[in-house]
Amino acid sequence: MHSMRTTEHVRELIRLQESRFAEERDVMRAEREGKRRRRVQGRELNRLALLAVLHSHPESRLHRSPELAADMERTAKELLGIQLPSGNVSLYNCNIDSPPDTAFTAHMAALIVQLLQKRGGTGTSGTVETLLLFLRRASPALLEGGIHTPNHRWVVASALAKLEELFGDEGYRERAFLFLNEGLDVTDYGEWTERSNSIYNAICAYYLHTVGVVFGHEPSLEAAGRTLRMMRWLLHPGDTLATEYSGRQDLGQIARMDDRYYAAFHLMAARDRDPELAALAGIAARTAPRGSLALLHWTLEPERMEPTVEAAPLSERYTVLLGEGNSAPVPDRVPYAGPVVKHPHGAPVLRHRRGPLSVTAMAGQPECLYVQYGEARLLALKLGIGWFGAGAVSFPTIERLADDRFRLEAELEGCYFGPLPEERTRAARGSYVAMPNHLRSRIGVVRTRAAMELTLHDDGLDIRVAAGDGRGIYLQAVCLFPGDEGELRGDRLETMGPGIRRLSEGTAEFRSGRDILVVEGGACEHDEVAMRNDSPAPHARTMTVNWTTPTDAVLRIRGRREE
The missing domain is CATH 2.70.98 (Beta-galactosidase; Chain A, domain 5)
Incomplete structure (x- = not known):
């Protein structure tokens, strides 16, 4: 019963991404022809994720499309083009020459590399090599660079974990543990310093899941689970999130779960066989934007996303x-x-x-x-x-x-x-x-x-x-x-x-x-x-x-x- 339900859900995700690609394709063509081009934060990375999942999933109408593979390689070179001599990228409207934003980017780029290596076929070798070059150039910045908000430590640690998976250098782990050994800033009930239920809770839980799995760091997994379980108390009618005491930019906003929540709830619910996390994963599946990150995880590691228990009804x-x-x-x-x-x-x-x-x-x-x-x-x-x-x-x-x-x-x-x-x-x-x-x-x-x-x-x-x-x-x-x-x-x-x-x-x-x-x-x-x-x-x-x-x-x- 789970397999049938999951298959239908993944098919829905594929159709959603195909619709996104149909809209994006005209923009990409216009940019190639020089008709219009805007600097949009994260555009290259978001496009790469979209193209990679549609190229790699066997049920996609664009599976192993040569045209898609060419677009993907071109977009990977555009990502390389925004990388600074330091190896960093910038968050255009805020953080310039930024190791933390490089960590966000590197984590996703590493996932795309792993997806293409596993399911992309021979037509994606150029994209893989370009992304690996991006990650090698980013490595010194992540091994030496700093942070300026509490959650950045876990994002950087997670990016370093992915780099260790790809390149196998123990230095990545050593640098990550310089941050991890500071101690995780989470309360016994799951709250982080930034008190941000719609943004930074998801970031902490999602990236610490990677840290925990790759480094075998149980405190990271336990902290991520605490945060995710806390969310059962923080839903308003309509499944919006309590943002009224946030310490960050989501203060007072009407917000629902995002793609990182989606991935974190599915991964942790399957790992822990937790009926409440499974129910929260269901809420995320119903309310989150369900962008490329969700389908990326379903395509790369479906066995870790698959529900392992029946969801328990959440109390209201x-x-x-x-x-x-x-x-x-x-x-x-x-x-x-x-x-x-x-x-x-x-x-x-x-x-x-x-x-x-x-x-x-x-x-x-x-x-x-x-x-x-x-x-x-x-x-x-x-x-x-x-x-x-x-x-x-x-x-x-x-x-x-x-x-x-x-x-x-x-x-x-x-x-x-x-x-x-x-x-x-x-x-x-x-x-x-x-x-x-x-x-x-x-x-x-x-x-x-x-x-x-x-x-x-x-x-x-x-x-x-x-x-x-x-x-x-x-x-x-x-x-x-x-x-x-x-x-x-x-x-x-x-x-x-x-x-x-x-x-x-x-x-x-x-x-x-x-x-x-x-x-x-x-x-x-x-x-x-x-x-x-x-x-x-x-x-x-x-x-x-x-x-x-x-x-x-x-x-x-x-x-x-x-x-």
Whole structure:
């Protein structure tokens, strides 16, 4: 039964790549004739992968096509043409003369070489030799070059593993282990430094799978498996990924799994005989772009991609606190210059799923709550506070009170500053900003506490905002809804400025399609449009609720579908 299903799926992948090639062929011809040519990042490599899989798979209509083989050799020479004297390539819009981007390229080029050596036939020898030349020229750059983001270490290590497979030099392994021996920056539940569920989790898992298999490095395989298994908790309705606490460029984006997820889930599910990974592989097969990388692995190593267990249905009913007991470094005293670490690694994340309801609560960042019901989304809820320019509160941790109740609490400190001795200010000649102001004594230190208590339900949650300070501190719930979808309405919504409305009392609804989020518990205890240093979100619809301490108020958020 598995074989029949797999065969049909691979045939679908082949038809998709054939359709891509039909579109690409006209562009390639126009470029050869000099009619148009643009510098497009990764164009040569993507074309090579497309041409290689269609040339190599026996069920492709273009299997062993001489015309395709000629296009492939020509494209391989174009790839060689963008290689710099250092052996590196550049990421045109960002990383110039870049060893990490060379590693991404080298890994794919090595896979294509292995595919053509195994299944390409005699007509691809020119392409193979050109790619091997590219990889030999890249070797010194990868053996000596550096990185500048955490995941680059595993990409470089993976490229070095492929080079060892092709060329057999122990130096590749030695260089890779200089990075691997630093230790893998993954939590016990599978999160990486970059906290990027739609991009860098996939990169880490996919490339560390190669490292683990080639080098026999079990910690790499175990780390990749942890990350992939974590993803069962991080799916919103419609199988989009939780990006609301990302530390990278996918922050807040609507995103689904990509081709690297596709390959990683299939490879790890087959290796570990894991029913949950098999189910996630099925989601990737349904939602990922399914580009050439997926078919490349099916053509090169079908025995490693083939399901080995039945997929287990993934639960859409769970409440899980990732990073329980961890505490994030958040600003708690003036001057408030922003988080010490943006979206800090290991900061607790609470995930609550009940079918169409998906809730994420996040420590370590001002945007501490995300709520989705079907298509209706509350992108973020922040608790603004009028406290020495603190803006919105970042909570250091999430405490479990019961199975359905959790608490986020923060203590903030403020003060005033004393004068500096004359000998400390003389050189500044009266310029305040040139003075060593960090040496000023702290005078009149004051503190306050604010908390949010979450009670989770099957159709939403209650948010109890509690602050017992008797000095009349301003608080503000800031609810951010998408600016380019849905409709926000309510009888007591007052316009406060461009894109900002205040819920003075009663309820408001955000509607997207047939799905509705209802927010109940409006208040107007002060007239501030926004708390100082809590910057408005220009591309969102903002709804505020205003309180003055002492406060013990409840916002109720419920989701429903209109029949």
